[in-house]
Amino acid sequence: MNKKKGISENTKGFYRISWDILRKNRLAMICLFIVAALIVIALFAPLIAPRDPDLQIIKEKLQKPGPMHWLGTDEFGRDILSRIIYGCRISLSVGVISQLIGTVIGFSMGVCAGYFGKKTDAVISFIIQVFSSFPFLLFAIAIMFVLGPGLNNLYIALGLLSWTPTARLIRGDVLRLKNSEYIQACIIGGGSNLRIILTHLLPNCFYTLIVTSTLGIPGAILSEASMSFLGLGVQPPMASWGSMISNAQAYIRSSTYYSIAPGIAIIITVMAFNLLGDGLRDALDPKMRS
């Protein structure tokens, strides 16, 4: 860790120190690299994919991996590699967008509960408890059943369900911060609630938000895959890793490789986000620093 420095010297900021810690965590850096690569793949899918993911060439159906199709073709003769590359867009967008929705709801709820306390806190804590005792997948299925399948509805459903851990942690953070002297000073100084929340509480909760949303992404990606596997998520012909596995199920006798590839893609993505999230938590948690 850093050498002790005098107060008069220039000391590094919070995020700079966190970055230094993260940089030394080799596993987390590898995962950061994988995540960056996945984002590039998702953004530039049309340039990277060898073929149009929806192009059907029936006479090439269910081919084994070869020089023409690196991961083979599916039952409609579509290139599996291209579909996996396009599927990356779905997975990442569901992960990121649903987590953004969840983080905004979770932060608002958590801040209100912690900052206003009393009845507000009791009501919000009860809502959190109701949401977290409802089985996640079942709730997601019920919402998708009502909204109807589709990508946009998936963002909403998973966003609506993923806010409780954030809310719980933010509530705890705010309860702790509220008693600190500078927040008390702001309150006495007549700062409006909104001002205190946005300019003082938000920056101080920021690292919690980064960690919880990063650690929430893999769950959202897995849920998307599950929903698409059940046919309640992304609709055909759009390529999603979950629906690819679902389609591949009918061909496990003849084309084993077809079901393997999308699963590996899910594992790599989810694992990268999980380990990166762990690394971020270690780097950003002030309690971990000596």
Next chain:
Amino acid sequence: MKKYLLSRIAQAIGVVFAISLITFFILNIIPGNPVQLMLGEFATQETIDRVTHEMGLDKPVILQYLNWLGNMLRGNFGTSYFQGRPVIELLGQAFKVTAGLSLMSYALALLSGIVFGIIAAVYHNKFLDKLLMVLSIAGISAPNFWIAIILQIIFGLRLHWFPISGVSSFAAYILPTLALGTRYAASISRITRTSMLEVVKQDYVRTAQAKGLPSWKVTMGHTFRNALLPIVTLAGSDLSTIFTGSMLIESVFSIPGIGKLLLDCIGNRDLPVIEGGVMYIAVICVLIYLLVDLLYAVIDPRIRLGGENE
């Protein structure tokens, strides 16, 4: 303790009530008339109106809700639109299958998760620890329906050891149990390891070592015993999610459990079964959470003897 018990039970009832409210209103704003769906497209408007009236679907939603809730409290979950059988009968039958599968997976996950977690903690930073942790993070990251398919391919189609679908024999349960349990085994082993490593640093563990206890006694009696709390919490929430997690596995292996029943009913919009099923599972989850909290209080005297403020 009594006060804690009562407040916790009251809370659980409140949660169940809130869930029933959410379930009913979410499922009743779906577009499409269920009567129309039930009777088919050739039904006359007159018949539709009559059946709607008979089923009480023309009353205000709030009355429908109270009616539904009242029936449910009396154990009457209604009748399936399509199968013509009481929902409670369908759910009970399917639940037996799901409970069997879930509990076997859970037992497997708990046992292997704790054993692997302890091994990893004992061999901290050695090769075995790293191997187990890589496996566990892969286990957490893999979707269970994919693991199910891979198991089907390897042990069913290639090696012909186990059947790949149905519930005709005990052997048919083995692959689904493995597929469902992997993820939970992985997460339990990780929390066991973390919690053990946390406790190992404590002074009383060093004292136990210093007074010359055999190392297995220190590990099991002192470290593991005190590392139990986080494991119980996670194991508790796992127990409630494993029932719903089995949905995907049931669909892969064509197991006639509650998940498959619900998915089939979602397909044909059989509303009473969906509502009943969701409530059924939700109540089970709330009960499990309640039990875990009480177990928590038994294990941790700090909770039992006050500290209810936070």
